[in-house]
Amino acid sequence: MKNSVLPSKTLARLISYLRCLQDLRTEGIQKISSEELSQRAGTKAAQLRKDFSYLGEFGVRGVGYNTQNLIEQISTRLGLNINRSAAIVGMGKLGPALLNYKGFPEHGFKIQAAFDKDSKKVGQKVGGIVIRDSSELVKTLKENPVDIGIIATPAEAAQSVANKLIKSGIKAILNFAPAILEVPDGVHLRQVDLSSELQILAFYLQKDEEAKERN
Amino acid sequence: MKNSVLPSKTLARLISYLRCLQDLRTEGIQKISSEELSQRAGTKAAQLRKDFSYLGEFGVRGVGYNTQNLIEQISTRLGLNINRSAAIVGMGKLGPALLNYKGFPEHGFKIQAAFDKDSKKVGQKVGGIVIRDSSELVKTLKENPVDIGIIATPAEAAQSVANKLIKSGIKAILNFAPAILEVPDGVHLRQVDLSSELQILAFYLQKDEEAKERN
DNA sequence: GGTTGTGAAGTAATTCACAGCG
DNA sequence: CGCTGTGAATTACTTCACAACC
Numbered sequence: 001m002k003n004s005v006l007p008s009k010t011l012a013r014l015i016s017y018l019r020c021l022q023d024l025r026t027e028g029i030q031k032i033s034s035e036e037l038s039q040r041a042g043t044k045a046a047q048l049r050k051d052f053s054y055l056g057e058f059g060v061r062g063v064g065y066n067t068q069n070l071i072e073q074i075s076t077r078l079g080l081n082i083n084r085s086a087a088i089v090g091m092g093k094l095g096p097a098l099l100n101y102k103g104f105p106e107h108g109f110k111i112q113a114a115f116d117k118d119s120k121k122v123g124q125k126v127g128g129i130v131i132r133d134s135s136e137l138v139k140t141l142k143e144n145p146v147d148i149g150i151i152a153t154p155a156e157a158a159q160s161v162a163n164k165l166i167k168s169g170i171k172a173i174l175n176f177a178p179a180i181l182e183v184p185d186g187v188h189l190r191q192v193d194l195s196s197e198l199q200i201l202a203f204y205l206q207k208d209e210e211a212k213e214r215n
Numbered sequence: 216m217k218n219s220v221l222p223s224k225t226l227a228r229l230i231s232y233l234r235c236l237q238d239l240r241t242e243g244i245q246k247i248s249s250e251e252l253s254q255r256a257g258t259k260a261a262q263l264r265k266d267f268s269y270l271g272e273f274g275v276r277g278v279g280y281n282t283q284n285l286i287e288q289i290s291t292r293l294g295l296n297i298n299r300s301a302a303i304v305g306m307g308k309l310g311p312a313l314l315n316y317k318g319f320p321e322h323g324f325k326i327q328a329a330f331d332k333d334s335k336k337v338g339q340k341v342g343g344i345v346i347r348d349s350s351e352l353v354k355t356l357k358e359n360p361v362d363i364g365i366i367a368t369p370a371e372a373a374q375s376v377a378n379k380l381i382k383s384g385i386k387a388i389l390n391f392a393p394a395i396l397e398v399p400d401g402v403h404l405r406q407v408d409l410s411s412e413l414q415i416l417a418f419y420l421q422k423d424e425e426a427k428e429r430n
Numbered sequence: 431g432g433t434t435g436t437g438a439a440g441t442a443a444t445t446c447a448c449a450g451c452g
Numbered sequence: 453c454g455c456t457g458t459g460a461a462t463t464a465c466t467t468c469a470c471a472a473c474c
Contacts, residue, residue: 007465011418015411019393033433042395045433046467053435061434061473079421080414097312103393103410109417148416171423172416178234178318180257188419190412195318196230197405199295201363201387202324203226204403206294208386222443248455260455261445268457276451276456 010051014074016041017048021071033064083108085146087170089161090153091116091131094176098152099127112146117157134161141168148172155179225266229289231256232263236286248279298323300361301389304376305368306331306346309391313367314342327361332372349376356383363387370394 006014020040024032038048052058055077059065075081086109088095098104099111114126117134124131132140141149149165151158151173158177165173172188175181178196183189221229235255239247253263267273270292274280290296301324303310313319314326329341332349339346347355356364364380366373366388373392380388387403390396393411398404 006418009465011415012411015414016395016408019411020395034435035433040395044467046469047465049433049435050466057435059434062432063474064433078414078418079424080417082417082421084413084417084420086413093312093315097308098409100308101409104413107410107414109410109413147420148413172420174412174416180231180235180255186423188416190416192407192409192412193231194313194316194407195322195324196227196234197389197407198299198301198319198324198363199230199293199322200226201389201403201405202295202297202299203221203293205299205362205387206297208401209294224443249457250455259445261447262443264455264457265444272457274456277454278452279455 006054010054011078013041013043013047013051014055014078015080017051018071018074018078018080021067021074024067025071030067031064032067034059037065080108083110084148085110085112086148086150086174087111087113087115087137087141087146087165088150088152089115089134089137089165090151090157090177091118091121091126092152092154095152096126098150098176099129109148111150112144113140115140134164137161137164138168141165141170145169148174151175151177151181153177221269225269226293228256228258228262228266229270229293230295232266233286233289233293233295236282236289239282240286245282246279247282249274252280295323298325299363300325300327301363301365302326302328302330302352302356302361302380302385303365303367304330304349304352304380305366305372305392306333306336306341307367307369310365310367311341313365313391314344324363326365327359328355330355349379352376352379353383356380356385360384363389366390366392366396368392 017037020037034045034048038045056073058070058073088098088111091114099114104111111129114129114131115134115137116122116131121131122133149170151161153161155177158175158179159181162173162181162183166183166187171186173183174190176192178193181189232252235252249260249263253260273285273288303313303326306329314329319326326344329344329346330349330352331337331346336346337348364385366376368376370392373390373394374396377388377396377398381398381402386401388398389405391407393408396404
C-alpha cells in the first residue's frame, strides 16, 4: 500500500467498483476475483488491483476478495460511509429533477434545502422541501450548514450563486451550469456539463463519418 | 500540428475553450491571448496552445487569436457545426428535464423522440414531443434515425434499452443510469453518473476533515 | 494451484522553455 | 518585442510480469 495521494482516475474507478460490489451483494455473491470484478466494472484486473493497492490490501491470494468486506473497506477509506447533506440552487427543470433523484439518498446524500430567485417558486414544495428565496441562501446555510452545494441555475447566475455558497461556508460544489467557476483554494468543485457530453459524442460521430468517406 | 488522435482530455478542453470563446464573442471581444483565454477556461496557457496544436495553427505570433476565427476553426474541426438529433429514453424525473434543457438546442442538438415504458406516460406530450412506448423504440428509430440515444431510465433497464438503441442503428449513447453498459465496438458511450460526482466531492471533504484533525 | 500485491517498464498527458515569426 | 507553436523534459497513469502468499 502506497500512502501517497489517490490519483483522481483511481478514485472514480473505486467508486464504480463499489457500485458493482453492491450489485454483487444484492445478487448474493460473497467472493469475487480481480478478473471478474474488473470485467463488471469495465476495466482490467491489473488496473483494479493497482487501484485497491492505494487503499490497502483487501484480498486473499489464491482466493479473491470478500464482497462485503471490500464494500466496507472501500467506503470507509473513501469516507463514503458518512451521510452528507446538500442544498440545491436553481429550481428550473433540472433542480427539481435532482431533488427527486433517488440515487442521492440511496448513497447517503440528503438534500436539505432548495433555493430559487423566482418569487413565484419560493414557498412551493418540491420533493418534500420548501423552496426558499435565493436572497436568504447565505443566512439559511449559515444557520443550517450543508456539506455540498449543487448549482442548477442558468450560466449567468452560476458564479454569483457559487460566491454565496462559499460565503455560507460550503467546501464542495457540484455545478451543472455551463459556466466555468472561480473558487478559492480549499473549495472543491466538480463540473457536470450536459451539452459538452453530447458534443464529445458528436465529435466521435463525425470522426467515424469522415473515416467511412475515406474508404 | 500533429495529425495524431486527439487525447480525450484535450477534446474536453477544446469544447470548454469554445464555450469561453462564444462568451467572448457575445462580449464583443475580437482577439485574445492564450494566457487570457486559458485563464477563463481554468487551465494553463501552455496547455491551451498544445491543445490547439492538435487541430492546427490558428494564432498570430506576437498578437494572439481571433475570436471568431477560432470559433469557426474549432467547431468545424470537431464536427460541432453539424446539427445532431437525439432520442431520450426514460421519462421519469430526469428525462423530461433533459428534454427541456435549453443548452441542447443552443448547441445544435435536437431531441426528436422520447420513450417510456409506462403506459400512463405514453401519449403525453413533454416539451412539444409525444412520449412513445419503449416497445416501439427500435421500429420508430429505424424509420426516423437519430444520431444519439440518451438513457435516463433506472439502472435495471439501462442495458436492455442500450441494446435496443444499438439495434436501431445508433452509434452514440449518453447514459445517465448508474449502470455500467456493454456496447459493441463502434458504438460510442459516455456515462454521466450524478451520485458518483457527489461521492467524489464527499471523498475530498473527508480528506480535508482528516487533515484538519491531524493538526 | 491460483490469485493477489507491487516494483519495473511502458505509455500518455502536462509543463517547460525557447526557437520562430509576425 | 510579444506571443505562438512545439520539441524536450517531466510528471502522471497504465500495463506487465512475477514474487509472495493462502
